[in-house]
Amino acid sequence: MYELIIIGAGPAGMTAAVYAARKKLNTLLISYDVGGQVLWTAGVENYMGYQFIEGPELMQKFEEQVKQFPLDMKVGQRAESVSRINGDFEVRTDKLETYQAKAIIFATGKRPRQLNVPGEKELLGRGVTYCAICDGPLFADEKVAVIGGGNSALEAAESMIKIAQQVYLVSLTPLTGDQILIDKVTNASNLTIFLEHEVLEIKGDSRVEGIRIRALKSKQEMELDTGGVFVEIGLIPNSEAIKEVVTLNRLGEVEVNCANETDVPGFFAAGDVTNVPEKQIVVAAGEGAKAALQAHRYLQRLK
Amino acid sequence: MAQKVKIYTTPGCPYCRMAKKFLNDNGVEYQEFNVAEDKAAREEMTKKCRSLGVPTICFDNEILVGFNEAKLRQKLGL
Numbered sequence: 001m002y003e004l005i006i007i008g009a010g011p012a013g014m015t016a017a018v019y020a021a022r023k024k025l026n027t028l029l030i031s032y033d034v035g036g037q038v039l040w041t042a043g044v045e046n047y048m049g050y051q052f053i054e055g056p057e058l059m060q061k062f063e064e065q066v067k068q069f070p071l072d073m074k075v076g077q078r079a080e081s082v083s084r085i086n087g088d089f090e091v092r093t094d095k096l097e098t099y100q101a102k103a104i105i106f107a108t109g110k111r112p113r114q115l116n117v118p119g120e121k122e123l124l125g126r127g128v129t130y131c132a133i134c135d136g137p138l139f140a141d142e143k144v145a146v147i148g149g150g151n152s153a154l155e156a157a158e159s160m161i162k163i164a165q166q167v168y169l170v171s172l173t174p175l176t177g178d179q180i181l182i183d184k185v186t187n188a189s190n191l192t193i194f195l196e197h198e199v200l201e202i203k204g205d206s207r208v209e210g211i212r213i214r215a216l217k218s219k220q221e222m223e224l225d226t227g228g229v230f231v232e233i234g235l236i237p238n239s240e241a242i243k244e245v246v247t248l249n250r251l252g253e254v255e256v257n258c259a260n261e262t263d264v265p266g267f268f269a270a271g272d273v274t275n276v277p278e279k280q281i282v283v284a285a286g287e288g289a290k291a292a293l294q295a296h297r298y299l300q301r302l303k
Numbered sequence: 304m305a306q307k308v309k310i311y312t313t314p315g316c317p318y319c320r321m322a323k324k325f326l327n328d329n330g331v332e333y334q335e336f337n338v339a340e341d342k343a344a345r346e347e348m349t350k351k352c353r354s355l356g357v358p359t360i361c362f363d364n365e366i367l368v369g370f371n372e373a374k375l376r377q378k379l380g381l
Contacts (some may be wrong), residue, residue: 037319039306056317076372125356125368134316137339138349207355228355 001100002028002072003299004292005091007079008107010036011281014062014269015288016105016295021069023296028072028099030079030091035059036109036282037235037272042133047281058281074099079241080109082267089266102302103295106242106254106262106269107288110235110279115147120204120231127208132156132230139228141165145211147199148232149173154181156230161188168224170213171192172233194222202229228288237273249275260291268295306379308333311348311359318370319358325372329381 004020006013009031013268020027033039041055050058066073066192077093084090091099112130114120127156129135132146136156140163146156149171158181160167167190174195175182185191194213200221201212214221237252244267244272249254254269256262256276262269270276270291271284308326310333312319326333336344339359348359352366360367360375367374375381 033317033321035317039320042315056320125354127355129356131316131318134313134318135355136315137313138345138355138357140345206353 001088001102002026003101004103004105004295005030005089005099005101006027006105006107006292007031007082007091007241008109008273009034009063009066009073009075009106010037010059010109010271010272010284011062012107012109012284012288012291013014014066015285016107016270016292017066017071017288018069019292020105020290020295021066021071023290023292025296025299028074028101029066030074030077030093030099032076032078034063034075034219037111040131040133044281053279066128067216082242082245084245086262087266098245103266103298104268105260105288105291105295106239106246106267107271107284107291108238108241109272109284110237111184111235112231113234115199115202115233116181117199117201117230119208120229122227123202123204123208126206127204127227128202128231130231132159132232135228136160136230137163139164142227143225144168145224145226146168146230146232147171148234149175149177149195150232150234151177151181152234153177153182153232154185155231156232157185157191160230160274161185161191164228167191168194168226170197170199170200170211170224172196172216235272235279236302239273242267251275259294260287261294266298268298306362309336309361310334311336311338311352311354311361313337313339313345313356315359316357322358322360322370322375325370325375329379331379 003026038055143166145168154177253275268291270287272279338345
């Protein structure tokens with residue numbers, strides 16, 4: 001039995017791991033990847049100490065720091081459930097392994113939201129993508145559609161107007177991203193913007209051939225020829241594994257107080273998966289530190 | 304028998320990095336093609352492999368799109 005299991009190895013989980021290790025807690029870190037959402041971030045310009053650093057490189061530095069300490073790491077598996085057994089916790093992973101601990105820090109972050117329209121699942125990897133930075137170059141000189149109106153959609157549109165023949169930006173709402181990005185994108189001659197339009201369907205057999213959209217007000221439908229669909233409509237918390245154990249808010253985020261405590265004693269949470277305002281690397285790292293120190297205090301009281 | 308492994312990647316793609324790290328850690332030899340730069344390789348990936356996502360990992364007679372460690376292990380007999 002471990003004293004502490006940390007689930008998730010993004011900025012929150014890895015910072016928690018360093019703080020836990022320095023308190024000499026017998027700790028296990030379980031995560032599917034190392035770096036979390038930051039792996040998908042091209043450049044980071046607001047993590048103090050670095051004026052500019054690529055996301056994956058920053059996470060490599062976090063990982064190196066974690067590995068200075070003798071803690072157990074299980075990478076490549078996801079926690080499928082966490083249950084309470086006589087005041088302790090048992091974590092079951094998708095590899096059907098189980099681990100026990102006296103305390104938990106849950107720091108699993110968020111993942112891209114899906115549109116949930118016909119064709120989306122079927123054509124994933126065949127033109128539908130949630131990673132513009134990965135798959136963008138595959139659509140050079142083609143027509144593509146970017147779905148969303150926030151910063152990540154605008155960033156995807158910004159990179160695609162440089163390489164694609166034509167970019168359609170389809171947003172349910174007026175554009176909500178930063179003005180600096182809106183200015184960069186909206187003057188491009190190969191960009192057409194459809195505001196207050198919803199996506200009804202992604203069409204195509206072996207690959208994406210087009211999308212069907214509808215104006216919210218006039219209900220008028222339209223088809224756009226496109227070879228790629230970049231879905232950038234925000235994020236949802238990775239909290240399914242614990243929805244029976246702790247209280248989530250209406251967005252599915254874990255409710256924590258300012259000491260990272262949930263409504264279950266011994267169960268702490270940190271970073272983007274929680275209701276903490278502002279999803280930022282520096283915030284998540286700080287929250288991870290707080291959660292580990294609070295978990296240490298909790299474990300001291302148990303002794 | 305060692306299989307020929309080809310991996311098609313783009314520079315910004317984290318799952319490509321994870322897949323390459325997995326192959327390296329397990330001593331699997333592979334040929335890498337950066338499809339952001341290499342137009343011929345992009346054509347090969349999209350037309351021949353009919354894939355529109357990276358990483359695309361091609362074996363002698365099978366194609367895996369994305370990084371799925373379990374499937375990769377199975378395919379490589381690891």
